Amino acid sequence: MGACPTHIDVPRFIKKIASGNVTGSAKTILEANVLGASCSRVCPVEVLCEGSCVMHGKNEKPIEIGRLQRFAMETFYAAGGKLTLRSRDERAERVACIGAGPASLACAAELRQLGFQVRAFDRRALPGGLNTYGVAEYKLRAADSLREAAMVRGLGVEFENREIDAAGLEELEREFDAVFLGLGLGAMHRLAVEGAMSSSVIDALDFIAGYKTGTRLKVAPRVVVVGAGNTAIDAACAAKRLGAKDVTILYRRRRENISAFQFEYDHAVREGVVFRWETLPKAFAATERGMALTCVTVSQDAAGMPVPMAGSEFTIECDVVIPAIGQSPLLELLSQAKGVAIEHGRVAIDRATGQTTNPKYFAGGDCVNGGREVVDAVADGKRAALGIAAWLGKRMEAHVG
């Protein structure tokens, strides 16, 4: 449990499964992590709970904590399980959560458990953020994400489908006692190469969202994905599942440098995705039969930085290019939140409380950590909720005093 960012009490929930108390097991999980179901599907358990399992010391496979958690959560939801509110007084203070992704859901749920009034705003029609729109479908279905969001709604959190702009932010600041920024990251980075604006270039998150929400039902036969992070793998696998024949991932560095987890990489290889290492796209050009990608081979200099090799140009033919080279921060909106300091494109917070440099604003999730796991966003959201409660509590005391 020390390895879990949300500190789920792993021995406790496993013992409860063993004793046949699956309801108690699920509630143990949800108490620590309201998105326990999606985490049980998307968590890189190899580097978290299962990576810390003492069974490794016996040269045995770790306890399959992720699958046990999945069992507890599936059983709970299948039985129509609902979270009940802790016994506590309702509080009048209102908190706005910007974004309805994992960080905001966790923050909102915890705040409701503490009695606060919460409203979450999201520019998308459905809540859940990347759980609903961005996680590969084979890992987590949009419906499962929505089920979790519905449970949070059941705690009394209000959801509003509304994009918050500068004016909106001012309004929220007026009407709410605290604001939680759980807005994630912005658009994906564009490839800074010639022809990158072509309509055959589709950003990876849009591509995955289309696949998950059923608006995209097929893809052309030859797909190139640029980048080798977890999103690139998800996009490549989605392309395969949508019927692409050849899916190639281009990465400018080597196999050992990828940021995708090992199991993600293994999965892509099994799906038939081809990896081309040390390959950098230079230009896209439309051809009669699709697109031609001019690439160069890169080598690494002494400092490990990629350096294009002169005269190594070659061409890859394809129909669609999907860049997956990271998301840019939502600087435009964030800069409107007065007094909220941004460092290296991320919202600066006090780690323990989630409070930003403007005391009324708290933040968590990708907009703070630059893009990590669902479980990290949940942990951030929970900490921020406690931070907000403590801050509002103090303010109340000062007021009364």
Add this chain to the structure above:
Amino acid sequence: MADLTTNFAGIRCPNPFWLASAPPTNCGEQVMRAFDAGWGGAVWKTIGDPITNVSSRYSSVDWNAQRMMGLNNIELISDRPIEVNLREIAEVKRLYPKHAVIASLMVESKRETWHEMVKRAEGAGADGLELNFGCPHGMSERGMGSAVGQVPEYAQMITEWVKEAARTPVLVKLTPNITDIRIVARAAKRARADGLSAINTINSITGIDLDTFEPRPNVDGKSSHGGYCGPAVKPIALNMIQQVNSDTVDGPPLPMSGIGGVGNWRDAAEFILMGCGTVQVCTAAMHYGYRIVEDMIDGLSNWMDEKGFVTVDDFRGKSLAKVTEWKHLNLNYRIVAQIDEALCIGCQLCHIACWDGAHQCIHLDRVSGPVDGHVEVHAKPRELGREKIVVTPIPKLDPPKLHVGPYATSLERIPRVDETECVGCNLCSLVCPVDKCITMAERPTGLSPETWAERTSAVVERAG
């Protein structure tokens, strides 16, 4: 080479492994297959006036993903006519003359009835008789089985009737459902029985269905107490057998056929070390089939070869002298727990067990590796490796986890034994999931051995 041939109270057989009187010995066809598999003897499913059984009849206790740690039954004696059983005994003896067939008997408590039953069983060719004074359910309500075995006078009387008529060895099967099992064993001795078998099954209710509130096994919504057997009862059986086999009241101990949770050669060796001449097996054969006897024969033979024993009698009873009353144990013997840091996986079960269930001497406060020999340097360790805020590590961005010390497990997770406080109870070594990780090491006290009996008699002498 080990020689397993056995002469038990005059009953000869190729090895000391018998099937107990139970469903595996219900009919001749089964017993013949059992002998083909290697069993040395079989105690026939108890013969008497045929009964009517109920369904269902068995229930079990499963434990930690293992089936049938204990088995419970409410089946009665044979439901087949006496003459059918006897005809099949005769056939088995004709085809397997060297194997032991013991007829287990239970009839109503009348002298003539017993005389007749004994003569018929011996006439069929049985090598010996086992008197079922142990069946704890059903039959006892009709004045038989444990209703006899729980009253020494009845047991003695019926055994005497049987001995009046019997020409073959007579074994009395003892029930454990009695305060002191030796009382009935003594009654059997007084009645000149040739041997004993113990233990019969233990009164039990294995569990209750939490949806219907009906105990198991369920017979149309109701249940009845049954007889418990299987691996779970072995420690109880070994203790009772030790008590009987060490008891010299009313004469020296009788030959004992050990029963109760025997499932492999190791169990058998333990029962023989506790003085048994043969062992009887039921639950393990019901669970895994007759073939288990193959490894019982092979394993016991190999173990005897390793130990230099030629016959079963060479080691029979060797552990009896090593069981004593508590007051004769050495109070000045001291052992302490030792944790092998190289094997420890950091599960900390020993720490929890010691703190909650023993003597609070295993601590989680190491901060340093071996400085000079064994680790004993300790201070406040909690800060180590337990940051409150944990994130999913990204290899490119995050430093690897803090690892302290020279062992595979980070030192702050490896517990430390405070030897000055350790009482040597064994609990940590029992809960440790890693073989040989926690061992108990002797710490000589420098005091000469002294028992409680010696200490108190010394006090009495001083006072005197």
